Amino acid sequence: MASWLQIPKNSPFSLANIPFGIISAASSRVPAIAIGDYALNLNAFASSGGFSQLPAIQSHLNVFNQPTLNDFAALGRPVHRQVREYLQNVFRADTQFPQILKDNAALQKSALVPLSEVVNHVPMQIGDYTDFYAGLNHAYNIGVLFRGKDNALQPNYKHLPVAYHGRASSVVPSGTDLHRPQGQILANPAADPKLPTFSPCKKLDIELELACFISKPNDLGKPVSIDEAEDHIFGLVLMNDWSARDIQAWEYVPLGPFNAKNFGTTITPWVVLIDALEPFRTTGLEPGNRDNLLPYLREKKAENAYEIPLQVEVTNKGGKPTIIANSNAHNLLYSFPQMVAHHTITGCNLRTGDLLGSGTISGSEPKTQGSLLEQTNGKTPLVLADGSERFFLEDGDRVILRGSAGTEGNYVGFGDCVGTILPAVQL
Amino acid sequence: MASWLQIPKNSPFSLANIPFGIISAASSRVPAIAIGDYALNLNAFASSGGFSQLPAIQSHLNVFNQPTLNDFAALGRPVHRQVREYLQNVFRADTQFPQILKDNAALQKSALVPLSEVVNHVPMQIGDYTDFYAGLNHAYNIGVLFRGKDNALQPNYKHLPVAYHGRASSVVPSGTDLHRPQGQILANPAADPKLPTFSPCKKLDIELELACFISKPNDLGKPVSIDEAEDHIFGLVLMNDWSARDIQAWEYVPLGPFNAKNFGTTITPWVVLIDALEPFRTTGLEPGNRDNLLPYLREKKAENAYEIPLQVEVTNKGGKPTIIANSNAHNLLYSFPQMVAHHTITGCNLRTGDLLGSGTISGSEPKTQGSLLEQTNGKTPLVLADGSERFFLEDGDRVILRGSAGTEGNYVGFGDCVGTILPAVQL
Known part of the structure; x- marks a missing residue:
């Protein structure tokens, strides 16, 4: 899978990965994914219509406005799978949805953060x-x-x-x-x-x-x-x-x-x-x-x-x-x-x-x-x-x-x- | 210490005790104390001015509108001590503040719940x-x-x-x-x-x-x-x-x-x-x-x-x-x-x-x-x-x-x- 985003060949975060985490954004903590040398702020992405082409997640967009991944995780594996595949699609060179991010310079600017500037946190509230x-x-x-x-x-x-x-x-x-x-x-x-x-x-x-x-x-x-x-x-x-x-x-x-x-x-x-x-x-x-x-x-x-x-x-x-x-x-x-x-x-x-x-x-x-x-x-x-x-x-x-x-x-x-x-x- | 409230002699919850817990009230969970055969709903008590004679707690009354005791506990021992002594005062036969509860039938009715009707919960969110x-x-x-x-x-x-x-x-x-x-x-x-x-x-x-x-x-x-x-x-x-x-x-x-x-x-x-x-x-x-x-x-x-x-x-x-x-x-x-x-x-x-x-x-x-x-x-x-x-x-x-x-x-x-x-x- 090739991406329109420049992803270094030795990056652990290739298009085949799409791992989820929690990063600092302004004064709050928000969900994100890592891709290549960037984090995609999912709160910014979701609130700007980034998930508009994924009907299954529409009633759950609030999970991307949380300081941990617990609410997203609780949605269950079928939803995680859909979200990951959708984000892979968004970042693919031949994406079906170029208007979402590939051709959307404003959203790229607001939602893509260089990993070198990212502050990470423990991604979930750990009960035990x-x-x-x-x-x-x-x-x-x-x-x-x-x-x-x-x-x-x-x-x-x-x-x-x-x-x-x-x-x-x-x-x-x-x-x-x-x-x-x-x-x-x-x-x-x-x-x-x-x-x-x-x-x-x-x-x-x-x-x-x-x-x-x-x-x-x-x-x-x-x-x-x-x-x-x-x-x-x-x-x-x-x-x-x-x-x-x-x-x-x-x-x-x-x-x-x-x-x-x-x-x-x-x-x-x-x-x-x-x-x-x-x-x-x-x-x-x-x-x-x-x-x-x-x-x-x-x-x-x-x-x-x-x-x-x-x-x-x-x-x-x-x-x-x-x-x-x-x-x-x-x-x-x-x-x-x-x-x-x-x-x-x-x-x-x-x-x-x-x-x-x-x-x-x-x-x-x-x-x-x-x-x-x-x-x-x-x-x-x-x-x-x-x-x-x-x-x-x-x-x-x-x-x-x-x-x-x-x-x-x-x-x-x-x-x-x-x-x-x-x-x-x-x- | 004698109370104006009827407290059975063998009750573990005498006026010398004043233990804190979490009880069901309507559809939520609220802090309470146990006294004799009753629980005092501290959310109801606080929101009706029950703590009006305790200046130290005025800026922290929100701790009594929580589903666990964590926020109250985090206030520290000097505050716990003051709140306990104040509540002992309120329930004493010779209370300094009879208008708060002793002579306030309406608040007694809304905030005192027979223990036999109380549903209790784990009182704190336990981290470890x-x-x-x-x-x-x-x-x-x-x-x-x-x-x-x-x-x-x-x-x-x-x-x-x-x-x-x-x-x-x-x-x-x-x-x-x-x-x-x-x-x-x-x-x-x-x-x-x-x-x-x-x-x-x-x-x-x-x-x-x-x-x-x-x-x-x-x-x-x-x-x-x-x-x-x-x-x-x-x-x-x-x-x-x-x-x-x-x-x-x-x-x-x-x-x-x-x-x-x-x-x-x-x-x-x-x-x-x-x-x-x-x-x-x-x-x-x-x-x-x-x-x-x-x-x-x-x-x-x-x-x-x-x-x-x-x-x-x-x-x-x-x-x-x-x-x-x-x-x-x-x-x-x-x-x-x-x-x-x-x-x-x-x-x-x-x-x-x-x-x-x-x-x-x-x-x-x-x-x-x-x-x-x-x-x-x-x-x-x-x-x-x-x-x-x-x-x-x-x-x-x-x-x-x-x-x-x-x-x-x-x-x-x-x-x-x-x-x-x-x-x-x-x-």
Whole structure:
């Protein structure tokens, strides 16, 4: 698909994508899409008749005059699909509706904003954030570190997508810098394993994840069946689940990670619709319809993952960027629909805007792991481009996650998921 | 304090209390207080000049025209205190302002609603719900069951208030019936410990807890100091953290409870202000200023708990009520201010309306434990009033938690926290 708009060939936001987000406009927040090097302000677009050729959305135009995407998401997948296809049509070189934008210089001027000038926000009001642990290789690698090869995976791992409730308040958009967290750590576990010290985190790590936003909610007491689960998913973002490994090691028994994960979780601000990812469907680490799954988790299709190359880059303060990992979204044992089905099987209600993380997406080879802990094993440091070594992140380190499916000129990508570590605050 | 309003001597809502909640009024939800057998509709009260003798609130009267208490809570503790004291004044037999309500039959008629006719709601929009594990006796009892007496408490337990993130979407008001959850359990762990079965939960339990709502928020990256933490707390409710023990036992490694707790959490709808509980301050299981706490958790006062008798009642379908446990809020090792300080020490932001649970509040003697698992040890069944036996809850069982501080005529109580278990839904 060619566009009348100049779209760089390496843009993650090709005409094949059309991701939705929330941007600042004047003093308010409004919905937008990203396309090439621009954002299209959907509030300005809608209020100037931009959707006049799409009858299905006419009674819902108010969703584009909201500070979050929740109302748009709640309209459901058939509407998202129509709006995306309509916007693709509007931007196509051979658009059926040239009068809408292609030949409308005034609306181009008022509604198209260079991405370099755009301020993004968390795109949805997140009710609850849940983080799964569906990255089999990550779970295995971590398990080997803590329990050895023979007991690396817990007995439940291949039967259900393990998860924990995360912290919604500290989910921040890409570009938000975070202070190094402080808390209780065991400064020298070997010397005295039971006496904690108060300290800035010394083992600050990243986790490379994908996450989905929920569109259609379900009522309390009404599980979502595996066959219907995908229609409850709005779209996906990239996510960095920053982790304080030393705080985690001391606090996590017996109820799991808490302070080690609650100080910040960074997501890309553009939600890639689930339909935009459909061409990249592939079989994950095991088929979605494998026989040894209980029926409530068994999908109709074997192909329950996506082929999306993922990348982790670290730059030390004033230094050169270093790609430290290349992974792929197919490194998951469970799909997002399986996560939805499992999450709701007890009757738990998901709400529009809820965020479900995949867990860390690691490959099984060196330089494919989505966390520093896995890459170094605490033994072999990473070497950055300037020769400096890392077991964990230092103050001033800048981390970028990237992910794009498809090929040049037609990338369906997430854009950069960026965060820089600031020093611990003075108390 | 005597009131011109007839207040039953055993009411949890004496003039010494004045708890805040949200009730249905016509087709909307409005703030209210509970007093004796009545709710006072604060929207009706405020819009008829009820607050005309309280200058401090004049510019904030819109908080009483909201569907949650969030805006009122965000005004901060000094305002809550003034409003509570003003309303006590209005209802006192010797009120300074008889014209406001005592001698105003029209406003009494329009704003006072019998509690028997009131529909309550979750009083705040909950951003995140966190559940702590501060009930030392509960943690010990459970630890003995899982790891034996010598390793009952984890090494971290006396150094920090252990917690996990809970599920906010399924927090429901007292009176909401819940379907028995379904999920993966090990039907016969002894025979084959690694092959799960899909089943309705067979070990459905309760957890007797208190929980606090947050009033004043803190910014991301800005910890709340222990000395300021109490001013971030709006008030307390009773909470039943329903727990599916068999689902929990299979799912919880390595990231903690998830589906076992996400199907419903019941709270009392009336928030008892932190100031109303001040007269009942006492030393908890250990002093709040004990030396072996790290400074960020050490309180100025030793007295960091409340003397509040608590009760658990179970009634089987068509049967007689049985009091199965008597406990007390003083059975906590950490206070709510300590929980706030710990929660935010990493920089985690708390928002107005966030809910922090205490963990199960158990005594150390028989019939004082706040969960069935502790009471029966899986060995000795409870015997209800009609002679029927229970290890865990059966369909139709009705559970009521109660808690009231103080003495007859002056109770500061929460009212009943009620829930009935319905059969599992048909899938």
